[in-house]
Amino acid sequence: MSTAEQRLFPDWEVSRWFNADAPVSLTDLRGQVVLVEAFQMLCPGCVSQALPLARKVHQMYGGQGLAVIGLHTVFEHHDAMQPHALEAFLYEYKIRFPVGVDQPLEHSPLPATMLRWQLQGTPSTLLIDRAGRLRAHHFGSIDELELGVVLGRLLAEDGIAAQPPGPVVHSADEGACTPAACPAPSTGR
Amino acid sequence: MSTAEQRLFPDWEVSRWFNADAPVSLTDLRGQVVLVEAFQMLCPGCVSQALPLARKVHQMYGGQGLAVIGLHTVFEHHDAMQPHALEAFLYEYKIRFPVGVDQPLEHSPLPATMLRWQLQGTPSTLLIDRAGRLRAHHFGSIDELELGVVLGRLLAEDGIAAQPPGPVVHSADEGACTPAACPAPSTGR
Amino acid sequence: MSTAEQRLFPDWEVSRWFNADAPVSLTDLRGQVVLVEAFQMLCPGCVSQALPLARKVHQMYGGQGLAVIGLHTVFEHHDAMQPHALEAFLYEYKIRFPVGVDQPLEHSPLPATMLRWQLQGTPSTLLIDRAGRLRAHHFGSIDELELGVVLGRLLAEDGIAAQPPGPVVHSADEGACTPAACPAPSTGR
């Protein structure tokens, strides 16, 4: 097995998908940066922090070389977090990116992918680069600025971003001072 | 003048520096990504959002190929925002990165750099790449994830980041479920 | 029926209790101010705002003339919000005040108490005074200051708060200026 292949991150094992017309695999996503959010629908930190951030990443950068995938890694309260309950949860929380149910195992409270990837709990955020290699793995809540910097770095590894774009100019609303900004008097600009 | 030189972003004009042993210029910072935060000490959006974010960027990434520079661009309430007041402000708000006072002009309420750069007000956040070119310019409050992604992209433009680092693994505390995370039962890992 | 009785707010109808040794009734709580939080475990606004606030009220004022009662008023996704799922939810979210399951009805998606009280949805917050009368009814997220003022008014209606207490003096930590406070230099106090 070649060195490069050895470094490929192993795929997930999923029993059922939501928000996807067909099963998704890491291999299918090669060429994109992939953010995997491993969560449980009854994990408070997942609901209040990790999933809203994954949703924001998906809304702002999904389809721009970045894929966001949810993985429902149930390791406790199995009866309360069956797929039909997850479906209601995804609907109410307006989660639109693909979410896979981590394959349950008969003799383990932890599901298959969770064991394979040695996840420590939920939420766990994993970042896989365009070449399929694991580049970041974080258990617990993640800082938004730090996640952005890592994403920006991984997105830049595309071999085609040579030419700098012109500066991006955004503006606040004009007029009087607001809580967000104080516009300057016009100077004929 | 060559094309490359034309695209260099013009330097600031500063009458006095705080948190710096000697005057700083954009030219001195060539090779680093530079985040310039143009602010006024009595601008609510600067105090509540832009400066805390600039401070966070400085604490997390300062000295890692990134420089954060504050620019006090006073265009109103000039009497209340003189350098001695700014000094007290920087002390109380624990701002440690270099801050320059934008050069006041006799016949304009707007100071010199603000005019030169055509800033629309405060806060204005500018990002200058390692080659000295303006790459982003934002007036008003800025989203933390978005700022992170742009910073990550600019930091990756160093020509030396070819080899992927091993995955970064962070962990939440072990033990019972917390508001931030639910640790899984140990499986002999 | 007497006027006074007419104004009494009708009791809830509950099929099962959590966090309670025995069934609880509004009549049992006469003499206390009662905050009822009607919620669903898969309602995002309940999870992010109403329940944390009810929990805070319970932690700060529970047992001081105030009772906090949760009411699980399931009107959608019935399969996903059965009592065993609610039990896991209450455990993970560390909700310790009594929570009753609003009695399901055969021919209505809305449960019995929800119909009786004409609730508009979840979260709904109801405040019942010491005499058993409904005094406030709010659908949607509630402002913390406003809730506090209403609670304070209702708690003051006890006929025994005649003597003013001495002033309550709280202190921030001493020492240098913090994000929260600037201590003054000592003056021999």
Added chain:
Amino acid sequence: MSTAEQRLFPDWEVSRWFNADAPVSLTDLRGQVVLVEAFQMLCPGCVSQALPLARKVHQMYGGQGLAVIGLHTVFEHHDAMQPHALEAFLYEYKIRFPVGVDQPLEHSPLPATMLRWQLQGTPSTLLIDRAGRLRAHHFGSIDELELGVVLGRLLAEDGIAAQPPGPVVHSADEGACTPAACPAPSTGR
């Protein structure tokens, strides 16, 4: 001196007022609950927490038996916090309630009222009841729910609130589930 008089809280000593047509005294405000916010314009905790909360109290309850008074108790950086700077600050932060400048003293860094009231620093929040007695005194940031409960209790001490008002009913918007609330299906109400 009578017992009652001894318990009256001593008045402030102010050199200049903003947002007031004429000097204000505690005696003038007898009959109202008075919230005094002692602050400095360059105190981070005052700007980020105490003043926004005082402003919110003023907007929601000002003129309903409650007066909010700011007191600029400068004890450091005196040159940077002169009245003309305070004026610009109050304008930019849209503070509309009366603000008095605590009388500076020649031989003390602490101003007159701060010494008289033995304030420990800024922010300090004081609550004076309708009879002119100090009822709460808090140094540092204050919890919004707790402030509400104390305000509600003090506002209820008016001797005229005997009859309970009808229930206050507020509603969230109708329609689909939002981040704030899930409306129930209509049942002919």
